[in-house]
Amino acid sequence: MPTRRDFLQIAAATAALLPAAHWSRAFAQQSLTQDGLLAMEPVGRLSILHVTDIHAQLVPIHFREPSVNLGVGEVKGLVPHVTGRALLDTYDIAPGSAMAHALTHEDFATLARAYGRMGGLDRVATVVNAIRAERGEANTLLLDGGDTWQNSWTSLQTRGEDMVECMALLAPDAMVGHWEFTLGEERVNELVSRLGFPFLAGNIRDTDWDEPVFDAMTMVERAGVQVAVIGQAFPYTPIANPRWMMPSWSFGIREEEVAANVEAARAQGADVVVLLSHNGFDVDRKLASRVPGIDVVLTAHTHDALPEPVVVGKTLVIASGSHGKFVSRLDLDVSGGEVRDFGYRLIPVFSDVIAPDPTMAAKIAEIRAPHEATLAEVLGRTEGLLYRRGNFNGTLDDVICEAMLEQRDAEIALSPGFRWGASILPGAEITMEDVTNATAMTYPATYRTTMTGARLKEVLEDVADNLFNPDPYYQQGGDMVRVGGVSYAIDVSAPMGSRISALTSLRTGEPLEAEREYTIAGWASVNEGTEGPPIWDVVAAHIRARGTIAPQETETVRVTGA
Amino acid sequence: MTMKLELTRRQALLAGVGAVAVASGLGAGARPAVAATEDANALIMEFTGGAEPAMGRVTLDVPEIAENGNTVPMDVFVESPMTDEDHVTDVLIVADGNPRAGVATFHFSPMSGVAQANTRIRLAGTQNVIAVAKMSDGSVFMDRKEVKVTIGGCGG
Amino acid sequence: MATPRPRIRLDRNEIAAGETIEVKTLVSHIMESGQRRDGDGNVIPRKIINTFKCEFEGQTVFSCDIEPAVSANPYFQFMVKPPRSGTLTFTWIDDDGTEITATEDVVVN
Numbered sequence: 161m162p163t164r165r166d167f168l169q170i171a172a173a174t175a176a177l178l179p180a181a182h183w184s185r186a187f188a189q190q191s192l193t194q195d196g197l198l199a200m201e202p203v204g205r206l207s208i209l210h211v212t213d214i215h216a217q218l219v220p221i222h223f224r225e226p227s228v229n230l231g232v233g234e235v236k237g238l239v240p241h242v243t244g245r246a247l248l249d250t251y252d253i254a255p256g257s258a259m260a261h262a263l264t265h266e267d268f269a270t271l272a273r274a275y276g277r278m279g280g281l282d283r284v285a286t287v288v289n290a291i292r293a294e295r296g297e298a299n300t301l302l303l304d305g306g307d308t309w310q311n312s313w314t315s316l317q318t319r320g321e322d323m324v325e326c327m328a329l330l331a332p333d334a335m336v337g338h339w340e341f342t343l344g345e346e347r348v349n350e351l352v353s354r355l356g357f358p359f360l361a362g363n364i365r366d367t368d369w370d371e372p373v374f375d376a377m378t379m380v381e382r383a384g385v386q387v388a389v390i391g392q393a394f395p396y397t398p399i400a401n402p403r404w405m406m407p408s409w410s411f412g413i414r415e416e417e418v419a420a421n422v423e424a425a426r427a428q429g430a431d432v433v434v435l436l437s438h439n440g441f442d443v444d445r446k447l448a449s450r451v452p453g454i455d456v457v458l459t460a461h462t463h464d465a466l467p468e469p470v471v472v473g474k475t476l477v478i479a480s481g482s483h484g485k486f487v488s489r490l491d492l493d494v495s496g497g498e499v500r501d502f503g504y505r506l507i508p509v510f511s512d513v514i515a516p517d518p519t520m521a522a523k524i525a526e527i528r529a530p531h532e533a534t535l536a537e538v539l540g541r542t543e544g545l546l547y548r549r550g551n552f553n554g555t556l557d558d559v560i561c562e563a564m565l566e567q568r569d570a571e572i573a574l575s576p577g578f579r580w581g582a583s584i585l586p587g588a589e590i591t592m593e594d595v596t597n598a599t600a601m602t603y604p605a606t607y608r609t610t611m612t613g614a615r616l617k618e619v620l621e622d623v624a625d626n627l628f629n630p631d632p633y634y635q636q637g638g639d640m641v642r643v644g645g646v647s648y649a650i651d652v653s654a655p656m657g658s659r660i661s662a663l664t665s666l667r668t669g670e671p672l673e674a675e676r677e678y679t680i681a682g683w684a685s686v687n688e689g690t691e692g693p694p695i696w697d698v699v700a701a702h703i704r705a706r707g708t709i710a711p712q713e714t715e716t717v718r719v720t721g722a
Numbered sequence: 723m724t725m726k727l728e729l730t731r732r733q734a735l736l737a738g739v740g741a742v743a744v745a746s747g748l749g750a751g752a753r754p755a756v757a758a759t760e761d762a763n764a765l766i767m768e769f770t771g772g773a774e775p776a777m778g779r780v781t782l783d784v785p786e787i788a789e790n791g792n793t794v795p796m797d798v799f800v801e802s803p804m805t806d807e808d809h810v811t812d813v814l815i816v817a818d819g820n821p822r823a824g825v826a827t828f829h830f831s832p833m834s835g836v837a838q839a840n841t842r843i844r845l846a847g848t849q850n851v852i853a854v855a856k857m858s859d860g861s862v863f864m865d866r867k868e869v870k871v872t873i874g875g876c877g878g
Numbered sequence: 879m880a881t882p883r884p885r886i887r888l889d890r891n892e893i894a895a896g897e898t899i900e901v902k903t904l905v906s907h908i909m910e911s912g913q914r915r916d917g918d919g920n921v922i923p924r925k926i927i928n929t930f931k932c933e934f935e936g937q938t939v940f941s942c943d944i945e946p947a948v949s950a951n952p953y954f955q956f957m958v959k960p961p962r963s964g965t966l967t968f969t970w971i972d973d974d975g976t977e978i979t980a981t982e983d984v985v986v987n
């Protein structure tokens with residue numbers, strides 16, 4: 161299998177040369193070159209490139225991968241539910257290497273200083289263009305897995321326009337969506353109508369007549385073979401995000417539809433069937449095991465980055481990470497209507513190593529110009545690493561929760577377990593761009609309400625089941641809701657309704673009372689008409705007032721059953 | 723992940739009724755699940771004349787998680803040649819966690835061509851939806867699917 | 879109250895003998911379950927469409943007995959295999975006895 165060999169090449173190309181204590185930025189990067197990062201022994205004639213979950217990050221960022229990413233049921237202990245050192249061991253990656261930094265949280269701040277930021281759509285463009293040049297445009301397919309148009313300040317201010325314009329320069333062959341839908345039906349339709357490439361969703365139907373809203377499939381000829389791309393939007397968009405923003409569209413996994421579309425693709429002469437999916441990793445792994453005839457699933461949503469495909473039966477499941485950190489290149493050798501061989505490389509986009517594409521860089525600069533002053537405002541400084549990703553609280557969410565407790569005078573704060581949001585290194589200034597990279601979205605009101613202890617437990621149980629239901633088809637792919645002002649224990653293996661216990665007020669040290677009403681602050685309510693200041697203003701005010709943030713690794717969630 | 727935490731004004735007016743039941747419009751909820759299951763079983767037995775339906779031939783298609791408990795799409799299909807001699811006559815739909823388990827009964831004929839129907843139903847919380855089909859020879863078959871009705875979502 | 883206007887969609891009106899037509903119907907109706915209470919705690923009286931049927935030239939093809947657990951603005955989709963050209967008649971019956979009807983002609987070649 162070529163995968164392992166290619167993978168070892170990249171591991172060697174990015175191998176650690178010195179103990180972490182001796183890293184200097186210049187030295188670390190001497191071992192990295194653009195050619196080295198891109199080098200791959202080609203297989204067959206067809207190349208499929210995948211980018212996903214960019215979350216509108218046009219410029220390079222730091223993004224710390226999770227230290228806790230639990231799997232439950234049958235997937236317990238399987239990738240992507242393997243983190244840190246265990247992940248490095250699984251794939252024989254040297255600790256301290258560039259790839260180790262890209263894929264794990266280990267020594268994050270130290271290695272981040274050594275290897276620099278990752279991503280940037282101008283660097284992604286360079287990678288894509290280089291592969292197109294190497295393999296030939298007529299043999300290369302570029303697919304965008306969605307969560308592209310939202311979650312930066314510029315994408316919020318331009319209602320996705322910035323991303324649509326930049327992605328037009330990359331010219332993907334198709335895309336799917338999730339956060340795109342939080343722009344509302346009208347705006348989505350408007351942007352889709354001028355994309356120039358298909359916005360696919362085989363699993364969206366109108367709520368009146370139960371008829372398809374978008375194309376399910378596109379058939380593209382590349383490298384002399386017919387490639388069918390079937391699109392799958394995030395199945396739980398109207399549950400995880402406000403349904404009132406997409407009232408006439410109904411989603412769902414719709415496994416039978418996927419199977420029917422695969423059959424239709426084969427009947428129409430497809431040599432290769434690709435599912436461009438925003439289902440989330442575990443959902444796609446299950447789907448691949450149940451729906452025959454899919455050659456490749458390009459998965460998304462759960463932000464996993466895996467250096468090798470996960471093989472399910474005859475299906476390759478590819479996980480390409482998030483925030484522009486990676487570009488996946490999958491080479492396929494196809495003949496007689498069948499995939500004979502493949503090669504794969506998860507290309508890490510180290511922004512100091514890969515040269516920016518000048519056309520894309522100019523476009524990004526033009527888009528950002530009117531917003532630069534806002535984005536560059538320094539709000540304060542952090543002494544420690546601020547990050548979000550992980551199943552339970554992250555230090556960045558702790559800051560957001562503290563901000564809500566203080567600014568909204570609440571006893572308890574709740575912050576959504578989004579998987580997007582860039583990290584901020586120790587000692588760095590915190591800018592408005594940093595805050596909006598973790599908060600920019602179309603329903604940002606920071607509400608204040610009351611809730612009984614019993615109701616709060618019910619909410620935590622409900623969210624926990626979205627994450628830890630042993631059947632992947634019931635998982636929604638976010639992380640656990642973040643809490644401020646309370647601690648709790650969770651048994652992830654317990655059934656719904658009995659996972660959460662020991663809810664305790666941090667202020668009083670007393671257990672929460674089931675019947676008592678508590679003052680709660682939170683943001684990102686899915687209810688229409690929610691009122692309150694936008695969360696970025698609340699967080700910015702808090703950081704300005706504090707000046708310096710000193711995050712602690714908190715112990716407010718005690719986890720068992722993992 | 724996103725939460726549906728604070729009550730809307732409309733919901734606040736109806737406070738005191740179980741939140742999920744409010745969402746489904748089936749307000750008299752709060753009946754013990756056991757009673758609802760008994761209700762469902764009684765309806766099925768009445769429909770089949772006491773015969774225990776076998777699993778098979780019936781395919782009930784419902785979403786894993788409801789987007790809106792007020793309107794959950796459901797589709798039922800029964801394998802049958804649908805000839806004068808051999809066809810599906812009736813299909814009973816029950817929801818075993820609703821305050822009243824009965825949902826609908828479809829009546830088919832050979833002129834249906836295919837024994838398939840689709841409608842939208844109210845579900846007062848996570849529960850099983852059950853479809854029982856009666857054939858022209860009196861035999862009965864069923865399918866059962868759980869639908870989760872959540873109070874808050876989570877997707878990042 | 880004005881009689882609700884039903885909406886009907888056939889996947890096609892003209893078929894070859896032996897083929898089936900997919901029928902979709904929608905009618906605007908509150909489907910008041912009789913299980914809700916108003917602000918004063920009084921039960922809001924039940925008012926639902928309790929029966930839907932589709933007939934071909936006087937013969938029932940498909941029908942449905944409906945409980946309050948069917949959603950507001952009831953939607954039904956089902957199949958019809960008409961033996962010859964003729965008229966499909968759709969009827970919705972309200973608890974108050976009101977009947978709503980609509981027709982669609984089909985051609986069988």
